[in-house]
Amino acid sequence: MTSATLQPPHVRVGPIAWLRVNLFSTWYNAILSLLIGALLAWVILQFSGWAVGAARWDVITRNMRLFLIGQFPGDQAWRIWLNLAVISGLAGLSGGSAGGAVRTLATSVAAAQLLFAGLIAVSGIGLLGSVAYLANAALVWVGLVGGMRRLVPQRVVTIGWLVSLPASFILVAGVGDTAIPSVSTNLWSGLLLTFLLATVGIVLSFPFGVVLALGRRSALPAVRWLSTAYIELIRGVPLVTILFMADIMLPLFLPGELRIDRVARAMGGITLFSAAYVAENVRGGLQAIPAGQVEAAHALGLNGFLTNRFIVLPQALRAVIPANVGLFISLLKDTTLVTIVGLLELLGIGRSVLAQSESLGAQMEVYVFVAALFFVMSFAMSQASYRLEASLGVGER
Amino acid sequence: MALQIEQPTTDEIIVCRDVHKWFGELHVLKGINLTVQAGEVVVIFGASGSGKSTFIRTINRLEEHQKGQIIVDGIELTHDVRNVVAVRSEIGMVFQSFNLFPHLTVLQNITLAPMRVRRWPREQAEEVAVALLERVGIPEQAHKFPAQLSGGQQQRVAIARALAMQPKIMLFDEPTSALDPEMISEVLDVMRELAGTGMTMLVVTHEMGFARAVANRMVFFDQGLIVEEGPPARIFEAPTEERTRQFLSQILH
Numbered sequence: 016m017t018s019a020t021l022q023p024p025h026v027r028v029g030p031i032a033w034l035r036v037n038l039f040s041t042w043y044n045a046i047l048s049l050l051i052g053a054l055l056a057w058v059i060l061q062f063s064g065w066a067v068g069a070a071r072w073d074v075i076t077r078n079m080r081l082f083l084i085g086q087f088p089g090d091q092a093w094r095i096w097l098n099l100a101v102i103s104g105l106a107g108l109s110g111g112s113a114g115g116a117v118r119t120l121a122t123s124v125a126a127a128q129l130l131f132a133g134l135i136a137v138s139g140i141g142l143l144g145s146v147a148y149l150a151n152a153a154l155v156w157v158g159l160v161g162g163m164r165r166l167v168p169q170r171v172v173t174i175g176w177l178v179s180l181p182a183s184f185i186l187v188a189g190v191g192d193t194a195i196p197s198v199s200t201n202l203w204s205g206l207l208l209t210f211l212l213a214t215v216g217i218v219l220s221f222p223f224g225v226v227l228a229l230g231r232r233s234a235l236p237a238v239r240w241l242s243t244a245y246i247e248l249i250r251g252v253p254l255v256t257i258l259f260m261a262d263i264m265l266p267l268f269l270p271g272e273l274r275i276d277r278v279a280r281a282m283g284g285i286t287l288f289s290a291a292y293v294a295e296n297v298r299g300g301l302q303a304i305p306a307g308q309v310e311a312a313h314a315l316g317l318n319g320f321l322t323n324r325f326i327v328l329p330q331a332l333r334a335v336i337p338a339n340v341g342l343f344i345s346l347l348k349d350t351t352l353v354t355i356v357g358l359l360e361l362l363g364i365g366r367s368v369l370a371q372s373e374s375l376g377a378q379m380e381v382y383v384f385v386a387a388l389f390f391v392m393s394f395a396m397s398q399a400s401y402r403l404e405a406s407l408g409v410g411e412r
Numbered sequence: 413m414a415l416q417i418e419q420p421t422t423d424e425i426i427v428c429r430d431v432h433k434w435f436g437e438l439h440v441l442k443g444i445n446l447t448v449q450a451g452e453v454v455v456i457f458g459a460s461g462s463g464k465s466t467f468i469r470t471i472n473r474l475e476e477h478q479k480g481q482i483i484v485d486g487i488e489l490t491h492d493v494r495n496v497v498a499v500r501s502e503i504g505m506v507f508q509s510f511n512l513f514p515h516l517t518v519l520q521n522i523t524l525a526p527m528r529v530r531r532w533p534r535e536q537a538e539e540v541a542v543a544l545l546e547r548v549g550i551p552e553q554a555h556k557f558p559a560q561l562s563g564g565q566q567q568r569v570a571i572a573r574a575l576a577m578q579p580k581i582m583l584f585d586e587p588t589s590a591l592d593p594e595m596i597s598e599v600l601d602v603m604r605e606l607a608g609t610g611m612t613m614l615v616v617t618h619e620m621g622f623a624r625a626v627a628n629r630m631v632f633f634d635q636g637l638i639v640e641e642g643p644p645a646r647i648f649e650a651p652t653e654e655r656t657r658q659f660l661s662q663i664l665h
Contacts, residue, residue: 308511310474317528326513329515
């Protein structure tokens with residue numbers, strides 16, 4: 016890094032040259048390009064014609080609150096806002112100080128809130144929500160700047176995240192008859208529920224999956240057999256079955272006075288399901304670590320725990336980022352399955368909106384809207400994962 | 413039972429008595445007896461598959477011996493994990509394929525074990541690491557990743573990493589076999605300097621020039637047994653065993 020290095024020569028290709036090389040290199044390529052181009056143009060024209068002209072977007076704007084927080088009581092909505100503000104601030108701070116993937120995620124959080132601000136501005140909810148979203152986006156930006164200038168120590172941000180997860184759960188759930196009265200989980204719905212299910216599922220299933228993967232390679236037979244049995248059992252069963260089991264069977268086995276909340280049961284089901292897949296992904300990464308790495312660590316006097324913590328896991332987990340992000344994206348989309356046990360996440364709310372008499376015939380609008388929201392979330396995750404791979408790729412063989 | 417301390421006689425730092433090792437049905441070590449004095453440099457040589465690498469790997473228990481006795485600095489290697497840990501922290505090892513940690517910088521590779529095993533504060537560990545990098549001649553590479561270094565530089569980092577734990581014994585398992593010819597001498601120079609400081613060294617190598625110049629004793633392995641041992645001058649000039657003579661004539665043209 017000390018000696019002067021030259022940038023590689025940069026070859027710029029003009030758009031016309033690019034077209035000639037890539038799309039019109041031969042006569043049959045030219046015909047194919049034209050045909051496909053025409054088809055694409057037709058589809059886009061049809062869709063945008065519908066979206067701008069025929070579509071009745073008032074179904075979305077009228078029900079915006081339902082889509083976002085479902086039946087969560089309106090006078091308690093400030094709790095969600097507070098939550099969002101905390102997440103915005105923390106995301107900004109982390110993104111500012113960490114850069115790379117985290118910054119991409121933080122920027123997507125801000126972008127999504129700007130999008131909602133715009134959506135709400137044209138909807139019937141009123142400008143207050145719009146302003147609140149704008150304020151949140153601004154908060155992300157403030158956090159980014161603060162993070163880049165290192166105004167807040169990294170440790171404080173980390174602790175903030177660790178505290179914020181249970182804290183936001185309590186804030187949403189509420190406590191008895193206090194200033195934040197408890198809100199029955201029956202009322203948790205819409206994007207809020209999707210977020211909660213996906214976040215809890217991802218955050219809890221990841222460490223559980225890593226433990227299972229290590230367990231499956233343990234030297235202790237009992238640990239190894241138990242982990243293997245768990246992984247194979249869960250992978251042999253569809254998620255829908257597990258959700259049904261959690262919703263219907265579990266209460267039958269538990270004593271009557273012990274009742275676990277429905278949403279908590281769904282979260283548990285998703286977490287247990289996802290953990291088995293995380294474990295298999297991570298096991299793939301563990302197997303890719305050369306034996307020499309472990310030998311070198313042992314020779315230096317590192318015990319099994321230290322070897323895993325500092326040598327094996329960092330390399331293995333890095334190798335399986337793409338697989339795990341893919342898994343988490345499908346987990347996000349699989350949260351729609353909780354509809355079958357009567358929970359109304361984003362898609363479920365969409366269906367119930369369609370059941371309103373004034374929404375008759377607006378299937379296209381509702382489903383396009385729901386699909387767009389899922390796409391934005393999934394796309395942000397996959398972009399962040401690309402950035403993560405790129406930033407961790409430093410020094411790879 | 414805590415550490416089994418045997419009273420060390422004189423300064424015998426490694427004592428191996430009748431060490432046997434099987435890989436499944438394959439009998440790879442067939443009764444090795446070897447005693448190494450503190451400060452001695454022992455070069456182990458022999459054909460591939462003769463058990464020489466397996467043998468030095470039993471000394472820090474990367475391989476478990478199934479019969480016999482290995483005592484390192486008064487501590488016998490047994491199934492007692494505490495004995496193994498105690499022995500490993502006194503032995504540094506350098507591998508044929510370097511085995512640097514690719515996700516850590518050169519500096520982090522060296523400071524990891526002192527910080528996590530010896531519990532040194534970061535400043536102390538880094539100070540020692542920088543001094544060691546100076547000693548092996550690559551202080552300017554501290555913040556690079558292993559993949560950005562040449563093979564010879566990587567192996568020198570590996571030596572520095574092992575030395576950071578301040579071991580009493582260093583094991584070298586064919587340290588130059590994976591190197592391009594022009595890089596072999598830079599690694600051997602470091603090892604020669606290390607031998608000059610009085611470090612106890614067991615070196616598996618085919619570098620006969622190094623052996624002749626540095627070794628106090630040479631040990632010839634064949635088919636899981638020590639066939640012949642002695643000072644380099646005698647081994648090179650007048651080997652008593654036919655197999656030693658044959659092997660030497662094959663590698664010294």
